[in-house]
Amino acid sequence: MCYRTILWVYLPFTLLTGFIAPRNAVPVAVTKKWVISENSSLCVNGSTNINKFACDIPAYDRTDTLTITKGKGDKDVILSGNIALKIQSFDCHNAIMTHDLRKTLKESQFPCLHITFLTLSEFPKLTLNPSPITGWVNIELAGTTKRFEINYQVSMDAQKVIHLLGSRDLTFSDFNLVPPRKLGGMIKTNDKLSVAFHLKMTAMN
């Protein structure tokens, strides 16, 4: 008798609710494409024991696309795409320093610096206020590829331009490069370099 009561209560409930799919049970992957505009830039700051230098690539001469894919979880964001920067485009605002940097980065053998985007810590919120996120990239320089976590600031301005600012401290030795030194090492370039890039992008429909 008891079992029959339970069956009569449970069976209609199961029939009524069994075919209703719970909301968001099957997550949908979201994919967006961002086109990098030509006025993106990259800056490298370094120092020697006698002065400081700042070298930059003021404009990006290619049109590349980054694809951002949000997976099942909130933290599962894949950022794919890469940028190739010509070492020859580096300008240290001093012909001698520019020449030295290009020589140190072995420009004749490896003419490009490649940044391959891999992941983001979260799907970026595109607001006027920059939001901090992190992500992993592969950087290929002078024939050596290393994986780094980059600190980003992402925002979108009123003109719908997406700004992705990335920064990271690197060292010459990360890429098996020897910093330049003069006068038997009396004048030496410090191993640490601060790299910052600013990608300006527009979202593709």
Add this chain to the structure above:
Amino acid sequence: MKKILISGLIAGCILFVLSYGGLYLAVRFFPSLFVEYNSPLFNSNGGRDVLFYMHPFIISFALSWFWDRFKTMFKGVFILRGLEFGLVYSIIALLPVMWISFSALDITVAMVLSWFAYGLIQAIVAGMVFAEINP
């Protein structure tokens, strides 16, 4: 010959300490004077560092031989003999080299003058050492 080698070696050691000690302190306390050395004109891969640090011994052995040949021409106390020896070397060897360096290379007057002064001081110190060890 033995005297030439011994006095050359002693002068080389003294010049090594004075030259690189002075250079180290100058880079540390007057860094702006060395900004010009960030130039492709100067070796930057460290491959010639050994040669760079051998310089005090090269100049000392050369000056030691020169001193042994002409020491009788330098009269007076050891300081005066050293001074005169340094000036003679600078006028005969350094001045023409600095002249051609400045005319042919993209370097500043300050840089050339500092090299001249550096060489002059090295030769004076070496001369004083020789006047004491190999009078």
